Amino acid sequence: MESLGIAMIGCGTVGGGVAKLLDEQRVRLAERCGRNLVLRRVVVRDPSKIRANVPKAIVSTDASAAIHDPAVSVVLELVGGVTTAREHVLAALKAGKHVVTANKHLLAEHGAEIFETARKYERTVAFEASVAGGIPIIAAILQCLSANQVTAIQGILNGTSNFILSSMAEQGTGYAEALKEAQKRGYAEADPTLDVDGSDAAHKLAILAQIAFGVTAPFEAIERIGIANLHEMDLRFASELGYTIKLLAEAWLVEKEVALHVAPVLLRETDMLAQVRGAFNAVQVNGDAVGEMMFQGAGAGALPTASAVVADLVDLAVGRAQQTFQAAKLWSTNVRGFTLRPSQEVRSRFYLRVLVADKPGMLADVARVLADHSISIASVIQHEALEDHAEAIVPLVIMTHYAPTGQFRKAVEKINQLKGAIPPGVYYSVDD
Amino acid sequence: MESLGIAMIGCGTVGGGVAKLLDEQRVRLAERCGRNLVLRRVVVRDPSKIRANVPKAIVSTDASAAIHDPAVSVVLELVGGVTTAREHVLAALKAGKHVVTANKHLLAEHGAEIFETARKYERTVAFEASVAGGIPIIAAILQCLSANQVTAIQGILNGTSNFILSSMAEQGTGYAEALKEAQKRGYAEADPTLDVDGSDAAHKLAILAQIAFGVTAPFEAIERIGIANLHEMDLRFASELGYTIKLLAEAWLVEKEVALHVAPVLLRETDMLAQVRGAFNAVQVNGDAVGEMMFQGAGAGALPTASAVVADLVDLAVGRAQQTFQAAKLWSTNVRGFTLRPSQEVRSRFYLRVLVADKPGMLADVARVLADHSISIASVIQHEALEDHAEAIVPLVIMTHYAPTGQFRKAVEKINQLKGAIPPGVYYSVDD
Numbered sequence: 019m020e021s022l023g024i025a026m027i028g029c030g031t032v033g034g035g036v037a038k039l040l041d042e043q044r045v046r047l048a049e050r051c052g053r054n055l056v057l058r059r060v061v062v063r064d065p066s067k068i069r070a071n072v073p074k075a076i077v078s079t080d081a082s083a084a085i086h087d088p089a090v091s092v093v094l095e096l097v098g099g100v101t102t103a104r105e106h107v108l109a110a111l112k113a114g115k116h117v118v119t120a121n122k123h124l125l126a127e128h129g130a131e132i133f134e135t136a137r138k139y140e141r142t143v144a145f146e147a148s149v150a151g152g153i154p155i156i157a158a159i160l161q162c163l164s165a166n167q168v169t170a171i172q173g174i175l176n177g178t179s180n181f182i183l184s185s186m187a188e189q190g191t192g193y194a195e196a197l198k199e200a201q202k203r204g205y206a207e208a209d210p211t212l213d214v215d216g217s218d219a220a221h222k223l224a225i226l227a228q229i230a231f232g233v234t235a236p237f238e239a240i241e242r243i244g245i246a247n248l249h250e251m252d253l254r255f256a257s258e259l260g261y262t263i264k265l266l267a268e269a270w271l272v273e274k275e276v277a278l279h280v281a282p283v284l285l286r287e288t289d290m291l292a293q294v295r296g297a298f299n300a301v302q303v304n305g306d307a308v309g310e311m312m313f314q315g316a317g318a319g320a321l322p323t324a325s326a327v328v329a330d331l332v333d334l335a336v337g338r339a340q341q342t343f344q345a346a347k348l349w350s351t352n353v354r355g356f357t358l359r360p361s362q363e364v365r366s367r368f369y370l371r372v373l374v375a376d377k378p379g380m381l382a383d384v385a386r387v388l389a390d391h392s393i394s395i396a397s398v399i400q401h402e403a404l405e406d407h408a409e410a411i412v413p414l415v416i417m418t419h420y421a422p423t424g425q426f427r428k429a430v431e432k433i434n435q436l437k438g439a440i441p442p443g444v445y446y447s448v449d450d
Numbered sequence: 451m452e453s454l455g456i457a458m459i460g461c462g463t464v465g466g467g468v469a470k471l472l473d474e475q476r477v478r479l480a481e482r483c484g485r486n487l488v489l490r491r492v493v494v495r496d497p498s499k500i501r502a503n504v505p506k507a508i509v510s511t512d513a514s515a516a517i518h519d520p521a522v523s524v525v526l527e528l529v530g531g532v533t534t535a536r537e538h539v540l541a542a543l544k545a546g547k548h549v550v551t552a553n554k555h556l557l558a559e560h561g562a563e564i565f566e567t568a569r570k571y572e573r574t575v576a577f578e579a580s581v582a583g584g585i586p587i588i589a590a591i592l593q594c595l596s597a598n599q600v601t602a603i604q605g606i607l608n609g610t611s612n613f614i615l616s617s618m619a620e621q622g623t624g625y626a627e628a629l630k631e632a633q634k635r636g637y638a639e640a641d642p643t644l645d646v647d648g649s650d651a652a653h654k655l656a657i658l659a660q661i662a663f664g665v666t667a668p669f670e671a672i673e674r675i676g677i678a679n680l681h682e683m684d685l686r687f688a689s690e691l692g693y694t695i696k697l698l699a700e701a702w703l704v705e706k707e708v709a710l711h712v713a714p715v716l717l718r719e720t721d722m723l724a725q726v727r728g729a730f731n732a733v734q735v736n737g738d739a740v741g742e743m744m745f746q747g748a749g750a751g752a753l754p755t756a757s758a759v760v761a762d763l764v765d766l767a768v769g770r771a772q773q774t775f776q777a778a779k780l781w782s783t784n785v786r787g788f789t790l791r792p793s794q795e796v797r798s799r800f801y802l803r804v805l806v807a808d809k810p811g812m813l814a815d816v817a818r819v820l821a822d823h824s825i826s827i828a829s830v831i832q833h834e835a836l837e838d839h840a841e842a843i844v845p846l847v848i849m850t851h852y853a854p855t856g857q858f859r860k861a862v863e864k865i866n867q868l869k870g871a872i873p874p875g876v877y878y879s880v881d882d
Contacts (some may be wrong), residue, residue: 039597039739049785050596051777146594152740154594161593161770162578162586164482165471165760290746293725307471308584308747308757314722315743325740328597336777338593338770345483345768353481 019048022335025059025084025115027106028096029069029077032120032147033060035324036094040331041071047328051335055328059084085110092334094327095119104128111135111143116339118330120147120323126221130234133349142343144330149222150175150299152322153315154329159229159303160346166305167354168230171269172283172449175222177297177317178206178213179245179265183282184295187253187262193246205297205318216242216265216280223267223278229346230269230303231276232354241361243281243446252371252444255399255415256284261369262292263446275359284369284448362424367396367450369417372433372443376403376410383436384414391429394419411440417448451480454767457491457516457547459538460528461501461509464552464579465492467756468526472763473503479760483767487760491516517542524766526759527551536560543567543575548771550762552579552755558656562666565781574775576762581654582607582731584754585747586761591661591735592778598737599786600662603701604881607654609729609749610638610645611677611697615714616727619685619694625678637729637750648674648697648712655699655710661778662701662735663708664786673793675713675878684803684876687831687847688716693801694724695878707791716801716880794856799828799882801849804865804875808835808842815868816846823861826851843872849880 024040026033040047040057048054058076060069061084065077078084085093085106093110095117097103103124110117112135119125125132125148136143146156150173159168174180178200185196197214200206212218220240227235245265256263261284270277285292290312294300299317304310316322333339347353374380381400388395399415418426426445434441456472458465472479472489480486490508492501493516497509510516517525517538525542527549529535535556542549544567551557557564557580568575578588582605591600606612610632617628629646632638644650652672659667677697688695693716702709717724722744726732731749736742748754765771779785806812813832820827831847850858858877866873 035739043597043599046599047597152737153743154590157589157594158586161765162589162761163757164764165475165479165757167475167478288727290725293722295720305584305757307467307753307760309751309754311585311745311747313743313745316741319741321739322741325595325597325737328739329594332596333593336773338773341768341770341773 019052019054021054021056022091022331023056023058023089024092024094024331025061025087025090026057026094026096027061027081027084028098029060029062029072030096031320032323032327033096034070035320036327037069037071038321039324039328047332051332053335055331055335058089059087081106082109085113085115090115092116092118092331095121098123100124100127107132108135111139111141114139114141116142116144116334118144118327118334120145120327122148122218122221122225126224126237129228130349136343142334142340144334144339144343145225146330147323147326149225150301151315151317151319152325153299153301153313153317154326155226155301155313156229158313159226160342163303163305163308166307168303168305169271170304171226171230171301172291173219173223173226173267173301174264174291174294174299175219175267175301175317176213176265177299178210180294181205181297182214183245183263183265186250187257190250192250193248214246215244219265219267219280223269223280227269227276227278228348231271231356232352233276233356233358234349235278235358239278239358241279241281245282248282249444251413252446255371255413256369258399259397259417260287261285261448262287264291266291271356272359274356276356277359277361277364279361282446284446286450289449362422362427364423365420366423367418367420367448368426368445369415369448370430370443370445371413371415373411373440374414375438376412377438380438381414384416384433387432387436388416388418388429391425393421393426393429451484451486453486453488454523454763455488455490455521456524456526456763457493457519457522458489458526458528459493459513459516460530461492461494461504462528463752464755464759465528466501467752468759469501469503470753471756471760479764483764485767487763487767490521491519513538514541517545517547522547524548524550524763527553530555532556532559539564540567543571543573546571546573548574548576548766550576550759550766552577552759554580554653554657558653558669561660562781568775574766574772576766576771576775577657578762579755579758581657582733583747583749583751584757585731585733585745585749586758587658587733587745588661590745591658592774595735595737595740598739600735600737601703602736603658603662603733604723605655605658605699605733606696606723606726606731607651607699607733607749608645608697609731610642612726613637613729614646615677615696618682619689622682624682625680646678647676651697651699651712655701655712659701659708659710660780663703663788664784665708665788665790666781667710667790671710671790673711673713677714680714681876683845687803687845688801690831691829691849692719693717693880694719696723698723703788704791706788708788709791709793709796711793714878716878718882721881794854794859796855797852798855799850799852799880800858800877801847801880802862802875802877803845803847805843805872806846807870808844809870812870813846815870816848816865819861819864819868820848820850823857825853825858825861
């Protein structure tokens with residue numbers, strides 16, 4: 019049986035999972051792709067460390083030697099980041115090697131350069147593990163839904179954030195405490211910034227926007243609102259209104275424009291995405307033929323992510339990955355002609371919570387500002403004064419009907435300036 | 451651009467959807483597979499009928515002429531049933547044509563013959579639409595989860611049954627009324643027998659068992675319990691205990707044996723499958739690397755099913771389907787060596803509801819029988835006497851711990867014979 023030689027650059031959590039599967043499931047994998055998947059080289063920073071499932075003889079610090087080894091035909095990039103990862107990927111393609119990567123950050127920022135280089139050298143880049151870990155969302159959109167134009171994507175793409183929001187909503191814990199628990203369980207990094215500020219989800223959304231709509235979205239073009247400032251009070255009000263707040267990465271097709279954002283969004287409690295708890299990931303995809311679909315599973319972790327990486331290796335061994343790569347023409351000519359819609363033009367319903375002095379006329383003033391901006395109110399909650407404020411302060415919660423985001427934001431700016439209002443008014447999109 | 455010539459045999463609901471996609475999305479599909487997908491022949495019983503998206507000139511009643519047309523390289527079998535469908539599929543393969551089919555009944559009964567013929571004539575059979583309509587569960591298991599051994603599958607594979615159960619649980623409607631509503635909405639056939647008795651789901655489960663475990667399950671080997679005798683009372687008790695009842699098609703790997711059944715099952719209300727409402731389908735798959743995954747979407751309907759059929763056509767045009775077919779070796783040698791586990795050996799928790807005379811000692815008698823069969827009780831509900839019985843009758847509801855099915859059934863037989871019990875005792879599996 020022929021072999022497929024693999025060089026793995028980086029051997030952290032995911033790399034360990036990949037080595038485990040390649041080693042322990044050798045027979046199973048060979049049976050499924052008609053070739054032996056053989057790990058020939060593993061490149062790490064510290065070769066003295068003992069690694070399970072990795073023979074010491076194949077470990078080195080020399081990425082270039084691994085890439086240029088004639089026995090290697092696939093380079094698996096698992097170092098992360100965008101600097102050396104980019105160099106390794108480009109070098110591998112130029113050396114005539116296929117590339118498998120789980121690096122969303124790299125593809126989101128350098129997708130065009132990498133895919134162009136791959137096409138030039140007639141090599142394939144496979145990247146199933148870069149979005150939503152073990153969930154095969156890339157294959158689903160590129161292959162399984164190929165009869166459809168995707169019209170909308172809503173994803174819970176960051177497990178750390180979802181774990182935090184689930185804990186806050188279900189146990190009523192505060193943000194800081196929920197984050198600590200996520201770190202204790204190994205979901206969140208010591209520095210969780212990229213998770214909780216929406217950057218990680220935005221990188222993944224950029225990849226999904228490319229495969230579903232053919233648009234290249236610069237990172238700055240994706241509006242990001244994280245969860246670090248989300249208040250327990252807003253989760254409670256949302257719940258009272260029958261909604262759950264989730265950090266969603268969303269992309270919609272509106273006419274010929276694609277709207278993208280990462281933000282906390284209010285979902286109806288009966289919505290499938292609202293049910294996704296803990297560190298799970300989920301992606302809802304709407305297709306113009308298939309309708310609404312949802313995929314849910316582990317979005318991170320050694321073995322779930324390795325499951326996606328090894329599926330790419332199997333696809334390369336079988337030859338499917340090469341065909342998909344050629345057919346998909348990613349980061350290439352924008353054949354569908356979609357462009358990005360500026361965020362202020364996106365129409366949405368909104369949840370607005372503003373703290374106001376407990377005095378007559380405040381609701382009238384806020385409602386007047388919204389009316390002046392042609393924003394129609396769907397419902398209102400006004401509660402008793404908050405106990406933890408010295409003066410009498412009440413939270414005023416308003417759900418609006420659909421309005422353009424830019425228009426709504428102008429209204430909130432005005433509301434922030436109202437006498438008796440305690441800025442800033444906090445607002446989130448509402449999905450129906 | 452080269453063409454892929456298609457002959458479609460049968461042009462009902464799904465055929466109409468396929469014709470619509472091929473006609474209206476011609477440009478999109480050609481762009482995605484580098485070939486024009488061209489409908490060359492449509493074979494129907496009544497060619498005089500006007501069909502949208504199908505030029506009259508390509509319609510005929512002559513299946514053989516369509517199959518042997520040199521301009522046709524793929525035959526799309528959409529007639530359903532197992533008699534003429536089998537003949538057309540075998541004839542097509544022998545004529546050197548690839549086959550795409552949505553016919554679960556045919557594959558469940560004649561999979562071995564069809565796949566063997568396809569291998570002999572070096573042609574491909576693609577069948578994504580045969581299970582769960584628009585949900586790409588075949589591709590998910592065969593390709594995307596190729597690094598995994600699937601360890602369990604739980605599917606809501608019959609939309610009609612799920613619609614009926616959802617209506618009964620949510621609106622408290624009776625079975626007959628819910629079925630009528632399903633028929634009114636076009637979910638259920640005039641004769642809904644195959645839907646509600648579990649046969650349709652069992653056909654789909656046989657296909658999933660083949661692709662996930664490599665086992666060929668004769669139809670009779672899959673135990674089927676339908677929903678036609680499900681009583682509202684049991685939905686209410688289940689709800690009281692925190693469970694929802696769903697008609698599930700389930701397959702588990704236990705040691706080297708695969709257990710299969712289609713039956714109403716109690717799921718915890720927080721379980722993802724318990725949330726699947728209305729006519730949707732959903733499949734939960736556990737893989738030994740990826741963990742728990744769930745796929746949800748439309749399991750029937752013209753365009754969702756056509757979405758899966760056309761994805762197969764695209765995969766054939768690109769060449770992926772041929773590679774997957776070769777690599778998967780379906781209905782072939784059972785390389786994994788799994789066998790079927792007899793249903794009585796399957797261990798499960800059970801919900802048991804038995805009507806008993808409202809007299810002292812009944813609970814003691816029932817509990818004694820269970821104890822004599824080494825079945826341990828987890829919880830009990832006993833309610834007030836039922837109003838609609840002339841004599842005083844009470845429903846006794848017992849949730850057991852794990853027990854072998856055969857052992858449990860023997861106990862129920864004994865309980866049915868107890869003095870004061872009104873047989874039969876009704877029982878369902880409980881998934882935790």
